[in-house]
Amino acid sequence: xxxxxxxxxxxKLVLPVQNYALLAGRAIGNxxxxxxxxxxxxxxxxxxxxxxxxxxxxxxxFTGGVLALQSASSLAQFGATAITGELVSLSMIKExxxxxxxxxxxxxxxxxxxxxxxSMMVTEQIDAMRALGTDPLKxxxxxRLFATVIMLFFLTIISDTVGTMGGAFVSVFMLGQDxxxxxxxxxxVLRFPDILQGLVKPVVFGFIIASxxxxxxxxxxGGTQGVGRSTTQAxxxxxxxxxxxxxxxxxxxxxxxGR
Amino acid sequence: xxxxxxxxxxxxxxxxxxxxxxxxxxxxGFEGKQVLxxxxxxVSTGDTRILxxxxxxxxxxxxxxxxxxxxxxxxxxxxxxEEINNMPEEELFKLRxxxxxxxQEGALFDSLTVRDNVAYRLMEQKVPEAExxxxxxxxLRFVELEQTLDKYPSQLSGGMRRRVAIARAVVNRPDLLxxxxxxxxxxxxxxxxxxxxxxxxxxxxxxSSLLVTHRLQDAFTLATHTFDRAQNHMxxxxxxxxxxxxxxxVLHDGHIVFDGSTHDLVHSDDPFLKxxxx
Numbered sequence: 001x002x003x004x005x006x007x008x009x010x011x012k013l014v015l016p017v018q019n020y021a022l023l024a025g026r027a028i029g030n031x032x033x034x035x036x037x038x039x040x041x042x043x044x045x046x047x048x049x050x051x052x053x054x055x056x057x058x059x060x061x062f063t064g065g066v067l068a069l070q071s072a073s074s075l076a077q078f079g080a081t082a083i084t085g086e087l088v089s090l091s092m093i094k095e096x097x098x099x100x101x102x103x104x105x106x107x108x109x110x111x112x113x114x115x116x117x118x119s120m121m122v123t124e125q126i127d128a129m130r131a132l133g134t135d136p137l138k139x140x141x142x143x144r145l146f147a148t149v150i151m152l153f154f155l156t157i158i159s160d161t162v163g164t165m166g167g168a169f170v171s172v173f174m175l176g177q178d179x180x181x182x183x184x185x186x187x188x189v190l191r192f193p194d195i196l197q198g199l200v201k202p203v204v205f206g207f208i209i210a211s212x213x214x215x216x217x218x219x220x221x222g223g224t225q226g227v228g229r230s231t232t233q234a235x236x237x238x239x240x241x242x243x244x245x246x247x248x249x250x251x252x253x254x255x256x257x258g259r
Numbered sequence: 260x261x262x263x264x265x266x267x268x269x270x271x272x273x274x275x276x277x278x279x280x281x282x283x284x285x286x287x288g289f290e291g292k293q294v295l296x297x298x299x300x301x302v303s304t305g306d307t308r309i310l311x312x313x314x315x316x317x318x319x320x321x322x323x324x325x326x327x328x329x330x331x332x333x334x335x336x337x338x339x340x341e342e343i344n345n346m347p348e349e350e351l352f353k354l355r356x357x358x359x360x361x362x363q364e365g366a367l368f369d370s371l372t373v374r375d376n377v378a379y380r381l382m383e384q385k386v387p388e389a390e391x392x393x394x395x396x397x398x399l400r401f402v403e404l405e406q407t408l409d410k411y412p413s414q415l416s417g418g419m420r421r422r423v424a425i426a427r428a429v430v431n432r433p434d435l436l437x438x439x440x441x442x443x444x445x446x447x448x449x450x451x452x453x454x455x456x457x458x459x460x461x462x463x464x465x466x467s468s469l470l471v472t473h474r475l476q477d478a479f480t481l482a483t484h485t486f487d488r489a490q491n492h493m494x495x496x497x498x499x500x501x502x503x504x505x506x507x508x509v510l511h512d513g514h515i516v517f518d519g520s521t522h523d524l525v526h527s528d529d530p531f532l533k534x535x536x537x
Contacts, residue, residue, distance in 0.1 A: 028284070035383075124363065124366035127328050129360055131328065132355070132379050135352065
């Protein structure tokens, strides 16, 4: 029965992708259907956005700082330490700001969503919600999805800003560089495609974090052990997807804009 | 115990001859394993059908099928005269407005207070705040838990949580109640309190219901007792009588092995039933 086995394996591989696509599609489509849960959106935005602020600020600041340290030591070999700000700013805004912020938020919120929704699944709270006439996708998934997309966008901007400041702090106070030169080069190097790239990525990454977190949560089976498994899978899959999609977006943007 | 306001006029009450739930040759399986096979049953208006069976025989699955929470692989399920097999989820939400369900462990929303749990359906239906408060208080008075309004489920005992779940199920005065092991995991005294509430709903409001249990004692209490409104307590039916509206279904290995009255059940010669009831 080798053909049956291949068919079975293929179905097992394709079915979760189909279910994920359906969940994500319906979650987006729900914005055009009543009822809307604005209160839940605000609660989630507060939890995801404000709650993630400390880790995003810390990560951004030290990433900018270490970027300045590393690039300054490399640039010193060519006598080009004057463009430290340029390197920090470009790296933070195009790559490290969106990616590191997303990974941080993924670790904090994809796991949170998977475990919260997973717990609700195994204790039949999701079934109870449906039995009480509420669509769990509208009530639980859509607010999380949009709250993550919106808040990650702003968190990334904050991370970019704080990272650039971190680089400035290291450059000025540890490496003895000129502050105005740092900020001048950091600003002058930026072009529209760089900003666009840095702002498109968090929107896509936010979608990945929330949809993957909710997907694993809503498909949790097998009690508390299942909740743990869903949580781990949500973080791993969303993190890998973020890095993969980052590559795809970068390649696409470079192909279109040439930088 | 307090009583709830009488339900408003519904389709089921307008046509008492129409069965509330009909399963017609229903089968469902998961991952290659058949859980329910060729199930046919009927719940008539005002009937209380007690679903007995060993653990893992598919009782809870049957209840979820009746509420449209799961879809059968084959056969048809009709609820209030509407076939729900292929009914879109949006329409099912409306239909479920007439169905109350008590889940195995209560399934209360642990992030909401007792008040918000009980009021959940009413708040979703945008019922005015004053009306919500009145009906929630009424439902909680029915289960004698008015004092728990602002508590969270984690602050309640297992029995209290189950009573709140009953209050949540009856708050919108449903035409059909589905009880999934409402006394499972509870001590005998608390179980009796829960069964008394089920009986009260049956005898005072004549709500049709499908009750899953593996506790024979609870099932036979329901069959042999009636709720006395004057005493506000359940009492045995005189002369060893049986409640004519309460009858049994027994599931075994995904099949219905018995469908009939209490009298027929206890006098059955079926070896499995004899062993199960002994």
